[in-house]
Amino acid sequence: MMRQVREQRAVTCWRSSIVNLAFLKLLIVTVFLFKEKTSFQASASTFESDVTALNMISRGWQAVNLGWSGNDPCGSSWRGVTCDKRTSTKVTQLSLSAVGLNGRLLPSISNLVNLQLLDLSFNPNLTGPIPETIGNMINLKLSLNLQGCSFSGPIPPSLGNLTNLGFLALNGNKLTGGIPYSLGGLRAVYWFDLSENLLSGSLPVSSASPNNIGLDNITTAVHFHLYSNNLSGPIPKEICSLPNLIHLLLDDNQLSGFIPAEISNLSKLLILRLDNNNFEGGVPSSINEISSLTELHLSNNNLNGSLPDLSSLHQLMLLRLSANMFTPEAVPTWILNLTDLQTIEMDHDNLIGAIPPSLFNLPYLEAVSFQSNRINGSLQFNQVTSSLTEVSLENNSITDVVFFNNNVFNISLGGNPVCSDNRYHLSSVVCFASGQQSWFPQPTLCEITCADSTTLNPQTCACAFALLILFQFNAPSFSDFNLTRVNSLETQLEAHFGLSSKQVVVGSANFTDDHKLVANVLIFPAGSNVQTQVSNIISQLSLQNVSLPDFGPFLVTPLSGLPTATKNSSSLGLGPIVGICIGVAVVFFVLLAIGIYAFRQKRRADKAEAISKPFASWGAGSKDSGSAPNLKGARWFPYTELKKATNNFSDSNQIGAGGYGKVYKGILLTGEVVAIKRAEGGSLQGATEFKNEIELLSRVHHRNLVGLIGFCYEQGEQMLVYEYMSNGTIREHIFSKDSSEDFHWRRRLEIALGSAKGLSYLHELANPPIIHRDVKSANILLDDKLVAKVADFGLSKLVDDGKAHVSTQVKGTMGYLDPEYYMTQQLTDKSDVYSFGVVLLELVTARQPIEKGKYIVREVRTALDKGGFQALRALLDPSLRFYPNRDMESYINLALRCLEETASKRPSMGEVAIELEILLANVSSTGFTGSNAHGRTNDQVEDTINLKNSSEAGDPSFHYSGGFLVPTAIEPK
Numbered sequence: 001m002m003r004q005v006r007e008q009r010a011v012t013c014w015r016s017s018i019v020n021l022a023f024l025k026l027l028i029v030t031v032f033l034f035k036e037k038t039s040f041q042a043s044a045s046t047f048e049s050d051v052t053a054l055n056m057i058s059r060g061w062q063a064v065n066l067g068w069s070g071n072d073p074c075g076s077s078w079r080g081v082t083c084d085k086r087t088s089t090k091v092t093q094l095s096l097s098a099v100g101l102n103g104r105l106l107p108s109i110s111n112l113v114n115l116q117l118l119d120l121s122f123n124p125n126l127t128g129p130i131p132e133t134i135g136n137m138i139n140l141k142l143s144l145n146l147q148g149c150s151f152s153g154p155i156p157p158s159l160g161n162l163t164n165l166g167f168l169a170l171n172g173n174k175l176t177g178g179i180p181y182s183l184g185g186l187r188a189v190y191w192f193d194l195s196e197n198l199l200s201g202s203l204p205v206s207s208a209s210p211n212n213i214g215l216d217n218i219t220t221a222v223h224f225h226l227y228s229n230n231l232s233g234p235i236p237k238e239i240c241s242l243p244n245l246i247h248l249l250l251d252d253n254q255l256s257g258f259i260p261a262e263i264s265n266l267s268k269l270l271i272l273r274l275d276n277n278n279f280e281g282g283v284p285s286s287i288n289e290i291s292s293l294t295e296l297h298l299s300n301n302n303l304n305g306s307l308p309d310l311s312s313l314h315q316l317m318l319l320r321l322s323a324n325m326f327t328p329e330a331v332p333t334w335i336l337n338l339t340d341l342q343t344i345e346m347d348h349d350n351l352i353g354a355i356p357p358s359l360f361n362l363p364y365l366e367a368v369s370f371q372s373n374r375i376n377g378s379l380q381f382n383q384v385t386s387s388l389t390e391v392s393l394e395n396n397s398i399t400d401v402v403f404f405n406n407n408v409f410n411i412s413l414g415g416n417p418v419c420s421d422n423r424y425h426l427s428s429v430v431c432f433a434s435g436q437q438s439w440f441p442q443p444t445l446c447e448i449t450c451a452d453s454t455t456l457n458p459q460t461c462a463c464a465f466a467l468l469i470l471f472q473f474n475a476p477s478f479s480d481f482n483l484t485r486v487n488s489l490e491t492q493l494e495a496h497f498g499l500s501s502k503q504v505v506v507g508s509a510n511f512t513d514d515h516k517l518v519a520n521v522l523i524f525p526a527g528s529n530v531q532t533q534v535s536n537i538i539s540q541l542s543l544q545n546v547s548l549p550d551f552g553p554f555l556v557t558p559l560s561g562l563p564t565a566t567k568n569s570s571s572l573g574l575g576p577i578v579g580i581c582i583g584v585a586v587v588f589f590v591l592l593a594i595g596i597y598a599f600r601q602k603r604r605a606d607k608a609e610a611i612s613k614p615f616a617s618w619g620a621g622s623k624d625s626g627s628a629p630n631l632k633g634a635r636w637f638p639y640t641e642l643k644k645a646t647n648n649f650s651d652s653n654q655i656g657a658g659g660y661g662k663v664y665k666g667i668l669l670t671g672e673v674v675a676i677k678r679a680e681g682g683s684l685q686g687a688t689e690f691k692n693e694i695e696l697l698s699r700v701h702h703r704n705l706v707g708l709i710g711f712c713y714e715q716g717e718q719m720l721v722y723e724y725m726s727n728g729t730i731r732e733h734i735f736s737k738d739s740s741e742d743f744h745w746r747r748r749l750e751i752a753l754g755s756a757k758g759l760s761y762l763h764e765l766a767n768p769p770i771i772h773r774d775v776k777s778a779n780i781l782l783d784d785k786l787v788a789k790v791a792d793f794g795l796s797k798l799v800d801d802g803k804a805h806v807s808t809q810v811k812g813t814m815g816y817l818d819p820e821y822y823m824t825q826q827l828t829d830k831s832d833v834y835s836f837g838v839v840l841l842e843l844v845t846a847r848q849p850i851e852k853g854k855y856i857v858r859e860v861r862t863a864l865d866k867g868g869f870q871a872l873r874a875l876l877d878p879s880l881r882f883y884p885n886r887d888m889e890s891y892i893n894l895a896l897r898c899l900e901e902t903a904s905k906r907p908s909m910g911e912v913a914i915e916l917e918i919l920l921a922n923v924s925s926t927g928f929t930g931s932n933a934h935g936r937t938n939d940q941v942e943d944t945i946n947l948k949n950s951s952e953a954g955d956p957s958f959h960y961s962g963g964f965l966v967p968t969a970i971e972p973k
């Protein structure tokens, strides 16, 4: 059955390839005839008018030396200019992609009447309107590529006169206004891209047009990209009559109304993105007839009715239906028949009932997300496909889960009853973390420093000139950008540009919130004429001459390593390449489409191997680095990227400093804000130590631990890249003089609980367990949502054998140090518990551990011994005005148990977390926030609190167990 389908697919591909070959022949013949015909009329005057036109338009561009001097543009020195080869008297192509053009595109561009290709892409300082006269350039047929500039104003309606144009890319500008009806005149366009502009209004179709012309007349269109604009109104059914569409990308607009049933007329469609719009009504059942569909994105609309039946979409690899308003239903069983599925995302979709266990056994499944539904019952992971990496089931009603030994995927179950059910002992990884993506870069320790103009190639450990390009894949079908896919991207790009292995390196990558994948790719051209190669690469990428079938439609932005406009290296020869490539690309695309099947098969085979030895290249060129590091989700960053991110490590980016060096705030190319810790002088480590550290750090992933994002080890630098914690350390909050800050009881409890959970993860769930050794208020940070995260495992110690360690040197910070450890040098996890006890006291007293020679632990004990809780209140932070006395008493008792002299009498970190959780539950259950919300003083609210104190009132939801209150059923929040 499956084989039949695939064979059919191959046959279809062959058929269309024959059609396309015929088309190519036609194209070549046409070009040939055109040349024949025009060569007879070649005259000196045409030639002069082209020279004049070039000189005129260059006046619109300041400060770029294009070498346009003299009167022979067809000679070697006119950058970007290509002439008709036979006569050398007509300028036929102008290709100035990413050369730093500055200024405007002057209307005199249209005087280049012989131009067939105009490529001014990626010149971000090219501003102003697109001149109306562009509509006169009726010979433009290969390409009009203005993407990635800063053109503003409306799209000139005259553009519709370009009846021969094949490729139109105006994406990534600042164009405003509506899409002109007249664009329906683009009768030859196969690539139509207006995405990422500020376009508004409705989709113009012929039936609404006074001249009976609209987008539905572009019947040659294969790619229709209008995403990320402000388009509104419905999808007119006429759009569905475009017979050749394979990609219809309308996501991220304000489109509304019903999805027309006629959508099924798009019988060749591979990718349909309608997500992030305001579509309403039911999903038309006819969608099930688009059997070619590989990706269907309908998330974030107002669709209602029952879930669509998609049982016939056997090619579907990705299905996203999240956040609509479907009627409550069970997970549809037809999903089990879609055996090509890689990604299923149905969050917030009112799903009820249990998940069929065989779902997880779909052969190519990678990611399943059913967050925030009403899924209940028991989860059984006995049959799980080996490709599965991510299962997100947060906020459902799952009461029972059974794992098996071979389960290696990430799963998130936070907010399910099973997480608060004491019988299951689910780790906090399962119950709190929601890891999005994990992919394994190829880190290399290269002991080499590169000159400024070159970049380290981490795969060869050599310095070379590099081009850095940001790829944005708009609709990847997969959810796991793993090493196999990284390699596949690298290999495909190398093959396309005729580069050898290791000349293309993927630096870092991540998924955006709207499920696009952004990746930084370094390309190291070799040999002579590097500049020409770079222009060629950018031009081909921007003209979409590179087909990356497994990655779907993409957009590129060159970031650095661009040819400098002042160097007059010859760029002649680029034009013909581009011209040929347009034709070749058609064939190439078809051939690659045929190759998809083979490629996918191979990829699946490769995957197993890649997982078994993901870091074969670690340590190339260095002797002391040992075996490859075993990293989980940490990325390698090129030095140049971090340098750029921190504004060349400028002082204004510095956010901290210590013995180890400095910490900088940085903004990565992807927009992600990070904290970069740059080691200096004595804190630089050997390769092995550094490797050990990043291995340790990359292994811990928890909501309450500051996450390691990546590292850099090159040019004599050792840097660690962490999540950026915008709200600083809790020490700063405790001692803040800012009285406006609402640092109330509830917040302090949340911070204590968060840090306790983080530490208990290190002690009890990290494998092998980790002792932090430097727990203190300056090492607990708050993120933008005030979630507490434990940081700085600089002194951490792995606990791989037994429990206790005898260390030769006691480490830690004065005031927090466990006296037993200090005296016996026996290090256990209970040393962290002691330090945490000090932090607990700090949180409510706002006193330093040792202040004016007084030790906070002794002060609290003495006060309690002398005058009980009343005496203790004098020590509490005066700005903490509202708290339930009874809870505060429990809290202080808990802190003092952490501070027991004898380690064995202290509770474990997990037990501490449970007690704090109960205190916090009291706050929630009484509606008591600790802030002055009710305008009452602490004493006034005390009675209410006491009455509702669950342990006193014999509340059945708690039972007494071994000295600690243990919840048997806390309702998920």
Ligand SMILES: *[C@@H]1O[C@H](CO)[C@@H](O)[C@H](O)[C@H]1NC(C)=O
Residues within 6 Å of the ligand: 100, 101, 102, 124, 125
């Ligand atoms: C664009 O202009 C800005 C300011 O005028 C300048 O700083 C920047 O370097 C220019 N960029 C390019 C690519 O020429």
Ligand SMILES: *[C@@H]1O[C@H](CO)[C@@H](O)[C@H](O)[C@H]1NC(C)=O
Residues within 6 Å of the ligand: 206, 212, 213, 214, 216, 217
């Ligand atoms: C555009 O398409 C519509 C619908 O097929 C047709 O009626 C109309 O004549 C076309 N317009 C032009 C100018 O070809």
Ligand SMILES: *[C@@H]1O[C@H](CO)[C@@H](O)[C@H](O)[C@H]1NC(C)=O
Residues within 6 Å of the ligand: 311, 333, 334, 337
């Ligand atoms: C799934 O496929 C089987 C066999 O082809 C068929 O009998 C069954 O009806 C299908 N189920 C659904 C829900 O389409």
